[in-house]
Amino acid sequence: xxxNQSKKTSRNIATLLSIVIPxxxxxxxxxxxxGILLLIVTISFxxxxxxYIDIGIWGLFTLGxxxxxxHSIQLLIQxxxxxIVLLFGIGIYVYNIMDARKDAISRENGNPNPTLLKxxxxxxxxxxxxxxxxxxxxxxxxxxxxxxxxxxxxxxxDYNQYNSPPRNLLNWVGFDNFAALAxxxxxxxxxxxxxxxTIVWTVVATTLQIVLGLFxxxxxxxxxxxxxxxxxxVLILPWAVPAFVSILxxxxxxxxxxxxxxxxxxxxxxxxxxxLSDPFWAKVALIMIQTWLGFPFVFALFTxxxxxxxxxxxxxxxxxxxxxxxxxxxxxxxxxxFATAPLLIMQYAGNFNNFNIIYLFNEGDPAxxxxxxxxxxxxxxxVYKLTFVTNNxxxxxxITIIMGLIISVFAxxxxxxxxxxxEEGRY
Amino acid sequence: MAMSSKKKSKIEVAFIYLFILVMFIxxxxxxxxxxxxxxxxxxxxxxxxLFPSNPTLEHxxxxxxxxxxxxxxxxxxxxxxxxxxxxxxxxITSLIAYAFSRYKFIGRKYGLYMFLLxxxxxxxxxxxxxxxxxxxxxxxxSLYGLMLIYLGGQIPFNAWLVKGYxxxxxxxxxxxxxxxxxxxxxxxxxxxxxLAKPILAVxxxxxxxxxFMDFLLPRIVLTSPSNxxxxxxxxxxxxxxxxxxxxxxxxxxxxxxxxxxxxxxxLQRYLISGLTSGATKG
Numbered sequence: 001x002x003x004n005q006s007k008k009t010s011r012n013i014a015t016l017l018s019i020v021i022p023x024x025x026x027x028x029x030x031x032x033x034x035g036i037l038l039l040i041v042t043i044s045f046x047x048x049x050x051x052y053i054d055i056g057i058w059g060l061f062t063l064g065x066x067x068x069x070x071h072s073i074q075l076l077i078q079x080x081x082x083x084i085v086l087l088f089g090i091g092i093y094v095y096n097i098m099d100a101r102k103d104a105i106s107r108e109n110g111n112p113n114p115t116l117l118k119x120x121x122x123x124x125x126x127x128x129x130x131x132x133x134x135x136x137x138x139x140x141x142x143x144x145x146x147x148x149x150x151x152x153x154x155x156x157x158d159y160n161q162y163n164s165p166p167r168n169l170l171n172w173v174g175f176d177n178f179a180a181l182a183x184x185x186x187x188x189x190x191x192x193x194x195x196x197x198t199i200v201w202t203v204v205a206t207t208l209q210i211v212l213g214l215f216x217x218x219x220x221x222x223x224x225x226x227x228x229x230x231x232x233x234v235l236i237l238p239w240a241v242p243a244f245v246s247i248l249x250x251x252x253x254x255x256x257x258x259x260x261x262x263x264x265x266x267x268x269x270x271x272x273x274x275x276l277s278d279p280f281w282a283k284v285a286l287i288m289i290q291t292w293l294g295f296p297f298v299f300a301l302f303t304x305x306x307x308x309x310x311x312x313x314x315x316x317x318x319x320x321x322x323x324x325x326x327x328x329x330x331x332x333x334x335x336x337x338f339a340t341a342p343l344l345i346m347q348y349a350g351n352f353n354n355f356n357i358i359y360l361f362n363e364g365d366p367a368x369x370x371x372x373x374x375x376x377x378x379x380x381x382x383v384y385k386l387t388f389v390t391n392n393x394x395x396x397x398x399i400t401i402i403m404g405l406i407i408s409v410f411a412x413x414x415x416x417x418x419x420x421x422x423e424e425g426r427y
Numbered sequence: 428m429a430m431s432s433k434k435k436s437k438i439e440v441a442f443i444y445l446f447i448l449v450m451f452i453x454x455x456x457x458x459x460x461x462x463x464x465x466x467x468x469x470x471x472x473x474x475x476x477l478f479p480s481n482p483t484l485e486h487x488x489x490x491x492x493x494x495x496x497x498x499x500x501x502x503x504x505x506x507x508x509x510x511x512x513x514x515x516x517x518x519i520t521s522l523i524a525y526a527f528s529r530y531k532f533i534g535r536k537y538g539l540y541m542f543l544l545x546x547x548x549x550x551x552x553x554x555x556x557x558x559x560x561x562x563x564x565x566x567x568x569s570l571y572g573l574m575l576i577y578l579g580g581q582i583p584f585n586a587w588l589v590k591g592y593x594x595x596x597x598x599x600x601x602x603x604x605x606x607x608x609x610x611x612x613x614x615x616x617x618x619x620x621x622l623a624k625p626i627l628a629v630x631x632x633x634x635x636x637x638x639f640m641d642f643l644l645p646r647i648v649l650t651s652p653s654n655x656x657x658x659x660x661x662x663x664x665x666x667x668x669x670x671x672x673x674x675x676x677x678x679x680x681x682x683x684x685x686x687x688x689x690x691x692x693x694l695q696r697y698l699i700s701g702l703t704s705g706a707t708k709g
Contacts (some may be wrong), residue, residue, distance in 0.1 A: 077563060130526075132526035139578055238454055241684045248662065249458075249677075404552065407547045
């Protein structure tokens with residue numbers, strides 16, 4: 001009994017020692033090399049990063065106190081990097097504590113300490129996945145995660161053209177920017193009209209491209225159609241041509257003065273449509289162009305899946321006297337949706353953020369009275385304008401956060417779909 | 428009865444062909460129009476003709492021979508970024524995908540969720556931040572800055588894709604190799620990579636083409652014309668005075684669209700199968 005008690009204490013002592021000084025618990029476990037290494041890592045971590053983290057965290061809270069001397073933006077970035085570094089440090093610290101406890105337990109059970117070589121090899125084996133991930137993880141942290149965090153931070157500051165470092169200090173302003181979006185007239189009106197158009201754009205353009213892609217896939221898949229390969233190749237062409245080239249070509253085609261659509265086609269019927277200067281017609285043109293650009297991907301996708309639908313299901317349906325519509329609704333469509341739903345959701349998410357077409361077609365114009373966004377601007381192209389034209393960084397960041405929330409809804413459905421695939425285990 | 432159903436079928440087929448023909452025209456017209464614009468003489472769009480009476484290759488010549496033309500430089504820049512991006516992303520993503528597919532480690536599940544979530548956020552959602560960040564570390568107007576963003580930004584989507592493919596490779600294969608004494612890296616190198624060639628080719632191709640097609644990130648990052656990529660340079664042909672340089676733009680675009688379209692059409696079968704397997708097998 002007493003023996004058992006002392007066993008339990010040894011693991012607690014090891015844990016406690018490692019909490020107080022990293023590496024000490026390992027030394028207590030008689031794993032000297034590991035203990036000393038951990039101690040050296042800890043000391044060098046603290047020595048090299050202490051000042052950086054200290055200033056960073058201070059900067060994150062205050063955003064600087066002396067104008068011109070403290071650069072709020074640099075402090076904010078340093079603060080975020082300090083947070084990430086700190087997390088790494090805490091990770092090592094927690095590992096050290098758990099490791100000491102594990103070794104102590106293994107010693108309590110009477111296992112001898114592994115030899116040096118064995119220790120190294122087990123470290124390599126257990127650490128291997130982390131080594132594989134590390135380079136990518138670092139890039140991901142600094143190229144994707146850090147900017148996103150930084151942007152979230154900006155949304156709660158007052159950083160704009162008139163209030164920018166190093167001349168001024170920035171302040172944390174809480175939810176003021178979001179409140180402005182909901183209450184200040186100019187922002188409210190612009191936000192509402194841009195937001196509704198973004199939703200209409202996403203739903204209509206994406207649905208049209210899916211419907212057209214589906215329809216064509218079904219037509220070409222028909223047994224009676226010949227030259228399938230050639231037809232498919234031509235139908236995929238809009239996907240193969242770089243989108244920015246096609247969009248700029250369309251932008252010229254729709255140009256009211258020299259564009260071929262007004263000059264060569266519609267003039268036959270004596271119609272002139274102001275494609276670029278009237279918001280309504282610009283939107284119509286954009287939706288048509290996006291359908292042209294987007295249907296080939298869906299077409300190719302559905303064509304691939306259609307060929308995998310088991311033919312005997314159709315034969316069984318034929319025996320039962322099923323109509324064409326019934327076969328489509330009960331066999332083809334579920335099958336297509338099952339295999340492609342996540343990609344279709346991605347299509348909606350992609351159009352929601354389809355900056356290229358909006359900007360390249362008409363730069364979001366025509367301008368609209370009483371708004372600071374153009375008539376065809378969607379949220380992301382509005383954010384671009386706010387950032388690079390009018391330098392309203394804080395508002396741009398706030399709008400981006402709202403976009404992020406909407407995207408998360410897409411992501412939620414994506415999760416559910418993907419999870420359901422796992423459970424089905426069919427593919 | 429039999430006659431009428433046969434007749435009905437014929438009419439249907441005729442309509443199918445008719446619809447496909449209409450689609451062909453809608454697809455072909457803009458592309459054909461651009462091709463014809465590129466052989467129109469001069470740069471005044473108001474006098475261009477769909478079938479020019481005196482077609483010319485002057486715009487193509489200008490791109491390659493004029494001392495004012497940066498076209499070859501842009502081609503070189505794009506190619507450079509594309510190659511680095513393609514090779515780099517295959518290395519980085521296959522390492523990550525291998526770890527996620529074959530090992531159990533802390534944070535694995537949440538890492539996967541993070542990839543799924545982040546692939547929805549295009550890099551440009553953080554553009555405010557990216558721009559200011561690159562400014563503070565002095566990597567604006569640098570091809571390296573752009574490469575860094577491409578390489579980091581492609582990870583969530585491609586790691587997910589490759590991981591899905593790795594999952595379909597039977598575990599027995601590498602377990603057997605492990606028994607034979609193959610280490611982690613050897614396993615990865617001699618078993619996983621050769622078997623995953625199709626999906627790695629897809630990743631390489633995607634990331635090779637992305638810099639040729641992308642417009643926004645170069646626009647944010649690059650400022651001096653000698654650093655431009657093709658997309659950015661071509662856009663600037665028509666950006667300032669739209670009507671004056673469209674013919675030149677058309678010529679430059681055709682020279683980039685044709686090779687890309689050809690590669691794409693040749694490989695699209697693999698693209699589709701890679702996408703569907705990666706997305707659904709997740």
